[in-house]
Amino acid sequence: MAASSDRSVRNLGALQKTASTSRVLNLLAVGAEHRSDPEYLTQPFFRNAILNESLILKHRLRADERFVFNDQRHVATKVIIPFERTDLRMGGRSFFVGQKGWISMVQELAGEDEKIHHDVAVLEALDEIPSLDPFLLREHLSRRGFPISAVYFAISDADMERMQSFVGSQICELIDMAFPKGSNTGSERMATVLLSNKIDERLEPLRMVMRLDAETYREGIFCWKGFLYYKWALADMAPKLAVVLKELPMLRPAGHRDRELMVFIEESRGRLMKAINQRRKEVAEALQVYDDAYKDLTQNGKPMAFRDFLLKAPTMFMILGERIGSISHISSFWRFRFRDQRDLAAPIEEVVDILADFEANLASFDNIAA
Numbered sequence: 001m002a003a004s005s006d007r008s009v010r011n012l013g014a015l016q017k018t019a020s021t022s023r024v025l026n027l028l029a030v031g032a033e034h035r036s037d038p039e040y041l042t043q044p045f046f047r048n049a050i051l052n053e054s055l056i057l058k059h060r061l062r063a064d065e066r067f068v069f070n071d072q073r074h075v076a077t078k079v080i081i082p083f084e085r086t087d088l089r090m091g092g093r094s095f096f097v098g099q100k101g102w103i104s105m106v107q108e109l110a111g112e113d114e115k116i117h118h119d120v121a122v123l124e125a126l127d128e129i130p131s132l133d134p135f136l137l138r139e140h141l142s143r144r145g146f147p148i149s150a151v152y153f154a155i156s157d158a159d160m161e162r163m164q165s166f167v168g169s170q171i172c173e174l175i176d177m178a179f180p181k182g183s184n185t186g187s188e189r190m191a192t193v194l195l196s197n198k199i200d201e202r203l204e205p206l207r208m209v210m211r212l213d214a215e216t217y218r219e220g221i222f223c224w225k226g227f228l229y230y231k232w233a234l235a236d237m238a239p240k241l242a243v244v245l246k247e248l249p250m251l252r253p254a255g256h257r258d259r260e261l262m263v264f265i266e267e268s269r270g271r272l273m274k275a276i277n278q279r280r281k282e283v284a285e286a287l288q289v290y291d292d293a294y295k296d297l298t299q300n301g302k303p304m305a306f307r308d309f310l311l312k313a314p315t316m317f318m319i320l321g322e323r324i325g326s327i328s329h330i331s332s333f334w335r336f337r338f339r340d341q342r343d344l345a346a347p348i349e350e351v352v353d354i355l356a357d358f359e360a361n362l363a364s365f366d367n368i369a370a
Contacts, residue, residue, distance in 0.1 A: 039149035135226035136321025
């Protein structure tokens with residue numbers, strides 16, 4: 001089990017402040033905020049107390065880390081157990097889900113009991129999906145039969161700050177409908193309230209406009225946040241994805257040009273360009289369904305249609321989360337590996353490896369959703 005020499009473990013303090021929602025699941029922070037919440041106690045993420053205060057992240061494997069797996073992968077699910085909960089700068093112990101002997105590591109941490117079998121199954125479910133965004137995560141775990149409290153599915157503070165202005169512009173029409181003129185209720189201020197993980201009484205006028213009863217209100221707000229999150233994620237990713245599509249044909253394999261590998265590279269480029277555009281189109285089409293329902297509410301006077309849409313929305317989170325997660329992986333890795341567009345070259349074996357990883361990532365959600 002890795003100790004604090006790992007850079008991602010040593011930088012836990014910084015990670016907590018800058019974490020992307022789709023990359024990091026901070027169970028320690030959930031515990032600090034919701035420890036007295038009855039649902040936190042009766043529907044925990046992990047039954048083992050140590051695992052239930054861990055940090056979980058989607059981690060891009062370095063070349064010297066891949067040997068711990070029997071399969072070929074570029075992204076792994078990493079679990080970090082902090083040494084000191086009150087000071088994350090002290091680092092922690094870590095392991096990868098699926099690495100050789102990882103279940104023994106979990107048992108060493110938590111002890112051998114019936115709870116561990118449940119928690120191992122949850123970890124395996126986390127490893128099946130490309131990102132940890134709360135909307136995909138909640139739906140995927142629900143389908144796997146894990147009833148986990150809603151307090152665990154929040155947007156990170158870092159992403160909330162980045163989303164605030166975007167969400168404010170998205171909900172301004174509804175704010176105008178719900179609040180009287182001159183009420184000093186700005187759309188960005190209400191966006192902050194909406195994005196938080198608590199149902200705030202200041203949102204009561206929105207509940208009335210959407211005609212959500214108290215029982216379904218919490219679920220409806222969660223689903224609404226999900227679509228706003230995915231709309232923002234796609235808008236944030238679009239320019240990065242455009243760079244990938246522009247530079248992918250310019251990627252040059254270096255070294256001995258094996259004919260068979262060159263054929264694979266050229267064919268893979270074409271498949272990837274087509275698949276990326278297709279995934280992006282599928283996300284846009286799914287989000288258009290939301291836009292149409294929102295228009296029904298704000299322009300066509302059909303609040304019940306919007307309410308019904310929100311309550312059916314979780315079935316769409318698998319589509320949105322999987323597709324956005326797969327193309328986000330591609331766009332982030334591309335800029336990480338090829339930081340200078342004037343130097344789009346790599347050894348031919350690495351080019352093949354990268355393209356094969358991208359193709360596998362784009363296809364992986366079909367198997368998960370089945």
